[in-house]
Amino acid sequence: MSFHTVLIANRGEIALRVIEACRELGLRSVCIYSEADAGMPYLRMADESVCVGPPEPAKSYLNIPAIVSAAELAEAGGIHPGYGFLAENPHFVEVCEEHGLTFIGPPKSVVELLGDKLAARETVAAAGVPVLPGEPAPEDPAGLLAAGERIGYPLMIKAVFGGGGRGMRRATNPDELVEKASAASEEAKAACGDRALYLEKSLAEPRHIEVQIIGDGEGSMVHLGERECSIQRRHQKLIEESPAPSLSDDVRDRLREAALWAARAVGYRNAGTVEFLLAPDGTFYFIEMNARIQVEHPVTEVVCDVNLIKEQILLAAGKRLSFAQDRVEPRGHGIECRLNAEDPKRDFLPSCGTVTIDQLPGGHGVRLDTALHSGMDVLPYYDSLVAKLVTWGSDREDARLRMAAALERFELSGIETTRDLLAAILARPEFKTGEYTTAFLERLLAG
Numbered sequence: 001m002s003f004h005t006v007l008i009a010n011r012g013e014i015a016l017r018v019i020e021a022c023r024e025l026g027l028r029s030v031c032i033y034s035e036a037d038a039g040m041p042y043l044r045m046a047d048e049s050v051c052v053g054p055p056e057p058a059k060s061y062l063n064i065p066a067i068v069s070a071a072e073l074a075e076a077g078g079i080h081p082g083y084g085f086l087a088e089n090p091h092f093v094e095v096c097e098e099h100g101l102t103f104i105g106p107p108k109s110v111v112e113l114l115g116d117k118l119a120a121r122e123t124v125a126a127a128g129v130p131v132l133p134g135e136p137a138p139e140d141p142a143g144l145l146a147a148g149e150r151i152g153y154p155l156m157i158k159a160v161f162g163g164g165g166r167g168m169r170r171a172t173n174p175d176e177l178v179e180k181a182s183a184a185s186e187e188a189k190a191a192c193g194d195r196a197l198y199l200e201k202s203l204a205e206p207r208h209i210e211v212q213i214i215g216d217g218e219g220s221m222v223h224l225g226e227r228e229c230s231i232q233r234r235h236q237k238l239i240e241e242s243p244a245p246s247l248s249d250d251v252r253d254r255l256r257e258a259a260l261w262a263a264r265a266v267g268y269r270n271a272g273t274v275e276f277l278l279a280p281d282g283t284f285y286f287i288e289m290n291a292r293i294q295v296e297h298p299v300t301e302v303v304c305d306v307n308l309i310k311e312q313i314l315l316a317a318g319k320r321l322s323f324a325q326d327r328v329e330p331r332g333h334g335i336e337c338r339l340n341a342e343d344p345k346r347d348f349l350p351s352c353g354t355v356t357i358d359q360l361p362g363g364h365g366v367r368l369d370t371a372l373h374s375g376m377d378v379l380p381y382y383d384s385l386v387a388k389l390v391t392w393g394s395d396r397e398d399a400r401l402r403m404a405a406a407l408e409r410f411e412l413s414g415i416e417t418t419r420d421l422l423a424a425i426l427a428r429p430e431f432k433t434g435e436y437t438t439a440f441l442e443r444l445l446a447g
Contacts, residue, residue: 001317003077003102004028009067010082012371013388016042018080021309030074032067034060036379042371048074055381061085064092068099078316080104084383087292088115104316106270106291113266114291117160118198124286127265129258132285134200141178148177151201157181159188160196165235167191170202205437206277208232209244211259212300214311217269220321223256224304225330227296230438231425239425240296241335242303245396245434251282262289271312298369299336302392304328333396335403339387341378343416351416352378358413361406365392378415396434400426
């Protein structure tokens, strides 16, 4: 290995996953934490932990000088960013490289390219990957309206440097376009530091499907199947499953191949995800590529029997990919539910409080990724995700029934969660048949 100590620049369940992977590889782990997270039990699993600042993310988990200083003091050779925070920040990658630290992820050039959604679209389109009609959004209203006419309504307004639904709006007519572009621009500026927007044709009731890829930068690039991600609210995913249901073999094969084309076109290295929209007629279009490990990676792990975090670390350490495409044999079916500290009955208002764990699920085919513990304070500073529940089954119905039972056993008090909503989704006829689109949850919530 080119390094023996990994600094984990994240918190919660993903930090715990990286700690576990380091243990399995015989590597020393150092975990950063904010003052708010000082009592988290997973810190005791790391070989060392370092406080990098107060609770506010800007002063701790986004504090690049403090994180790099912690890495140097701990004599870390690698930095794993997890997801969120600095995971897709090209400046952070550059700073790591300048300080002789191995960033466990793709190189700066790739992170920079994929962070520019327009540049990424152009690059993959040149490689033959289908993209939706779209173009940069002019700042002046007249130019904006002319672009809208060229693309056609309805259309999506997106932040060029955004992600996770930030700066994203749907416009169905010229008046909406001008009004929503202004709001999207402000949101993009606040979230990403840049107002730049682009316009993209909006599909009617598409499915959102993503393909997990991983490559070593030495010629080996493989996919690990696809994930269905259409159960989402305001572009935030709630449930993912793999393989995607109700896909023809032809569409499935073409999606996976297009993902590999896209990854090769941008010179990808390490683990990443290529995201597509699938139209009702079976045509699909690239929308973006995520230069990090995804929140939903465990559902792929249980189906493909691959530890993606370990593979990430090995690849960053200069190892070749440990398996070829013919080794990837998805088995059975996996479903992942995101349990968020939110109250669906109050328009998903974040729920803070002191958690008491009454019961947690387990058993054959059940995986729970969480840093929860009784007495833990859920605070307003961080993402509302508190647990990821994954079930595996010999087929989709087996996994669905196992998830329904596991959700029933997930009992917390002190905070509200999305558990009951997730259970209701699993019981719906559309979910049972696997015939659902990104419009599913909106319809369900509308009653």
